[in-house]
Amino acid sequence: MNLSTATSHLRSEDINVWFGERHVLADVNLDFPSNQVTALIGPSGCGKSTFLRTLNRMHELIPSAGLAGSVLLDGQDIYGDGVNPVDVRIKIGMVFQKPNPFPTMSIKENILSGLKLSGRKFVNGDDIVETSLRRASIWNEVKDRLGEPAISLSGGQQQRLCIARSLAMEPEVLLMDEPCSALDPGSTRRIEETIEELSEAMTIVIVTHNMQQAQRVSHQTAFFLAEDGNPGTVVEFGSTDDVFNRPVDARTNDYVNGHFG
Amino acid sequence: MAAEQTKSGSTPQRRTLTVKPTLLGDKVFFGITSFTAYFSIALVGLVLVFLLIRAWPALQHEGINFLIGSTWDDSVQPMVMQIFPMLWGSILLALLGVLLAVPMAIALAYLIEFLAPKPIARVATLLVDLLAALPSVVIGLWGLFVFTPVAEGWSELLHKTLGWLPFFANETGNFSRSPFIAGWIVAVMIVPIITSVTREIFSQMDRDLINAAKALGGGMASTLTRVILPTASGGIVGGTLLGLGRALGETVAIFFVLNLSFDINWFDVSEARGGSIASMILSKLGEATDYEISGLMAAGVVLFVSTLIINFIAGYIVNRAQPWRK
Ligand SMILES: Nc1ncnc2c1ncn2[C@@H]1O[C@H](COP(=O)(O)OP(=O)(O)OP(=O)(O)O)[C@@H](O)[C@H]1O
Numbered sequence: 001m002n003l004s005t006a007t008s009h010l011r012s013e014d015i016n017v018w019f020g021e022r023h024v025l026a027d028v029n030l031d032f033p034s035n036q037v038t039a040l041i042g043p044s045g046c047g048k049s050t051f052l053r054t055l056n057r058m059h060e061l062i063p064s065a066g067l068a069g070s071v072l073l074d075g076q077d078i079y080g081d082g083v084n085p086v087d088v089r090i091k092i093g094m095v096f097q098k099p100n101p102f103p104t105m106s107i108k109e110n111i112l113s114g115l116k117l118s119g120r121k122f123v124n125g126d127d128i129v130e131t132s133l134r135r136a137s138i139w140n141e142v143k144d145r146l147g148e149p150a151i152s153l154s155g156g157q158q159q160r161l162c163i164a165r166s167l168a169m170e171p172e173v174l175l176m177d178e179p180c181s182a183l184d185p186g187s188t189r190r191i192e193e194t195i196e197e198l199s200e201a202m203t204i205v206i207v208t209h210n211m212q213q214a215q216r217v218s219h220q221t222a223f224f225l226a227e228d229g230n231p232g233t234v235v236e237f238g239s240t241d242d243v244f245n246r247p248v249d250a251r252t253n254d255y256v257n258g259h260f261g
Numbered sequence: 262m263a264a265e266q267t268k269s270g271s272t273p274q275r276r277t278l279t280v281k282p283t284l285l286g287d288k289v290f291f292g293i294t295s296f297t298a299y300f301s302i303a304l305v306g307l308v309l310v311f312l313l314i315r316a317w318p319a320l321q322h323e324g325i326n327f328l329i330g331s332t333w334d335d336s337v338q339p340m341v342m343q344i345f346p347m348l349w350g351s352i353l354l355a356l357l358g359v360l361l362a363v364p365m366a367i368a369l370a371y372l373i374e375f376l377a378p379k380p381i382a383r384v385a386t387l388l389v390d391l392l393a394a395l396p397s398v399v400i401g402l403w404g405l406f407v408f409t410p411v412a413e414g415w416s417e418l419l420h421k422t423l424g425w426l427p428f429f430a431n432e433t434g435n436f437s438r439s440p441f442i443a444g445w446i447v448a449v450m451i452v453p454i455i456t457s458v459t460r461e462i463f464s465q466m467d468r469d470l471i472n473a474a475k476a477l478g479g480g481m482a483s484t485l486t487r488v489i490l491p492t493a494s495g496g497i498v499g500g501t502l503l504g505l506g507r508a509l510g511e512t513v514a515i516f517f518v519l520n521l522s523f524d525i526n527w528f529d530v531s532e533a534r535g536g537s538i539a540s541m542i543l544s545k546l547g548e549a550t551d552y553e554i555s556g557l558m559a560a561g562v563v564l565f566v567s568t569l570i571i572n573f574i575a576g577y578i579v580n581r582a583q584p585w586r587k
C-alpha cells in the first residue's frame with residue numbers, strides 16, 4: 001500500500017453557527033495549508049469543537065444546528081449542492097476527545113471499520129491494518145493481539161487506535177478535538193510525536209487546552225474567544241510562534257499567559 | 262527504614278471486614294428487603310411444589326411420554342395425556358412471534374430514538390406502551406374478528422406465491438386459526454416489551470460511538486447494522502426473551518385465534534392445526550375430571566419450567582453478548 005502524500009488545502013469562509021436561535025460562532029475565516037498543523041485554542045465554550053465539526057459536516061448531525069458560510073477543500077465547497085456528506089467525512093477524518101473504539105469489534109476490526117461502514121472495497125486488509133497501526137505508532141504494542149477486543153487496550157492505546165482507525169481511511173485532513181485530554185503524559189507525548197509524523201502526509205487541525213502542546217505540535221494557531229453572550233470569534237490567527245510570543249491582541253496575550261480562561 | 266518492614270515485625274492479623282448495617286434505620290431496611298427478597302424466591306418454589314404435587318398422578322402414570330407423546334384420549338380408562346404437540350406448538354408460536362416482532366420492534370425503536378422529531382417520537386412511545394397495556398382478551402377478540410380475515414388473505418397469498426416451500430404448503434384450503442395467524446398475535450403482544458427494552462438500550466448508547474461511525478463515513482444503514490445493533494444486541498436478545506416468556510404463557514388471545522390439534526404440526530404454519538400449552542389448559546379445564554386436572558397441572562409445570570429455562574438463557578446471553586459490560 002502506498003501512503004497518500006497528496007495533501008490538501010482547507011479553508012473556512014465566514015463560518016457562522018447557530019444552535020436554535022443562539023448564535024455561537026461568527027465569521028470564522030481560517031486557512032489550513034497543506035502539511036501544516038493548526039492549533040485551535042480558547043476558553044471553554046467559545047466554539048472550538050463546534051467549529052471543528054463544521055469542517056467535516058458532523059455539525060449538521062446535531063438537530064438544532066444552523067450554519068452559514070462555506071468550507072472549501074481544494075477550492076470546492078464541502079457544503080455545495082450535490083456534495084455527499086459521507087464523501088466529505090471520508091476525506092476529512094476526525095478523532096474525538098474521549099477514545100471511542102467500537103466495543104464489539106477487535107483491534108483489527110476497528111481499523112477496518114471505516115472501510116466497511118462507508119462500503120468501500122478493499123483488498124489486503126492485513127496490510128491496511130499494519131500500515132495504519134504503524135502510522136499511529138501503536139503497531140508494536142498490539143501486533144500480537146490484533147484479534148482481542150479493542151477495549152482491552154489502555155486509554156492511551158485506545159486513542160492511538162482511534163487515530164489509526166481514521167488513518168485507514170487515508171484522509172486528506174485530520175481533525176482532532178482535545179485528543180490527549182483524557183491521557184497521561186506518556187501517551188500524550190506519543191500522540192504528539194504521531195501528529196508530527198502525520199503532518200508530512202496530511203493537514204491537521206487540533207483543538208487543545210494545553211498551551212505547551214499547542215506550541216509543541218502546531219505551526220499556526222487560532223485563538224477563539226466568546227465574550228459575554230456574544231458569539232465566538234477568532235481574535236488572533238497566525239504562526240504559533242507569533243501568537244504565543246508576540247501576540248497582537250491584549251486578550252490573546254492574557255490567555256496564552258494564563259491570565260484568564 | 263526498609264519499606265517492607267512492619268512496625269510489629271510480623272505480618273498483622275487479618276481483620277474481618279463486613280458490610281452489615283449498623284444504624285437502626287439501616288437494620289430495619291435491611292431486614293425488610295431481605296425478607297421480601299427471600300419471600301419472593303420462596304413463593305416461586307412453593308408454586309412449583311404445589312403444581313408438582315397436583316401433577317404427580319398424571320406424571321407418574323405417563324412418565325416421559327407425557328412430554329414426548331402425542332395422544333390425548335379421554336375415551337379410555339385411565340385417559341391418555343401426552344402434550345408434545347402442544348409443547349412444540351408453543352415453541353413454534355414463540356419462534357414465529359419473535360421472527361415477526363423483532364424486526365418491527367427494532368425499526369420502531371430506531372425510529373423513536375434516532376429519526377422521528379420529538380413530538381412524533383413521544384406519540385409513538387405512548388402508542389406502543391398503550392399496546393402493552395391492552396388486556397389479552399381484547400387482543401384476542403381483535404385477532405378473531407378483525408385480524409383473522411386480513412391475515413387469511415396474506416396466508417393465502419404466501420401459499421400461492423411461495424407454496425412450494427414446505428412452510429407455506431396448505432392441503433386443506435383452510436387458512437384460518439393457523440399458527441401463522443397466532444404467530445402474528447404473539448408478535449403484537451411482545452412488540453411493546455421488545456421495543457421499550459431496545460429503545461432504552463439505544464438511548465443509553467454512547468453517542469460518541471455513533472458519531473465515530475458517522476465520522477468514518479458510515480451511512481444510516483451501515484451505522485445501524487455494524488455499530489448500533491451489535492452494541493445493543495445483548496439487550497435486544499434479553500428483551501426478546503422477556504417477551505418470549507410472556508408469549509409462551511399467553512393463553513386467552515391465542516385461544517381465540519388458534520385451532521388446537523394433537524396432530525403434530527411441525528412447520529405447516531398456514532394449516533389450521535396448532536398447539537399451545539397455555540391455551541390447551543384453558544380449553545380443557547372447564548369439564549376436566551380430577552385425573553385430567555392432574556394432567557393439566559403437569560402441563561403447567563412444563564410451561565413453568567420452559568419459562569424458567571428461557572429466562573435463564575436470557576440472563577446468560579445478555580452477559581455473554583456484552584463482555585465489555587461488567
Ligand atoms: N449540541 C449543542 N446544542 C446546543 N448548544 C450547543 C451544543 N454544542 C455546543 N453548544 C454551545 O455552543 C457553544 C460552543 O460550544 P463548544 O462545545 O464548541 O465549545 P468549546 O470551545 O469546544 O468548549 P470546550 O473547550 O469546553 O470543549 C457553547 O456555548 C455550547 O453551549
Ligand SMILES: [Mg+2]
Nearest residue numbers: 048049050177
Ligand atoms: Mg470542545
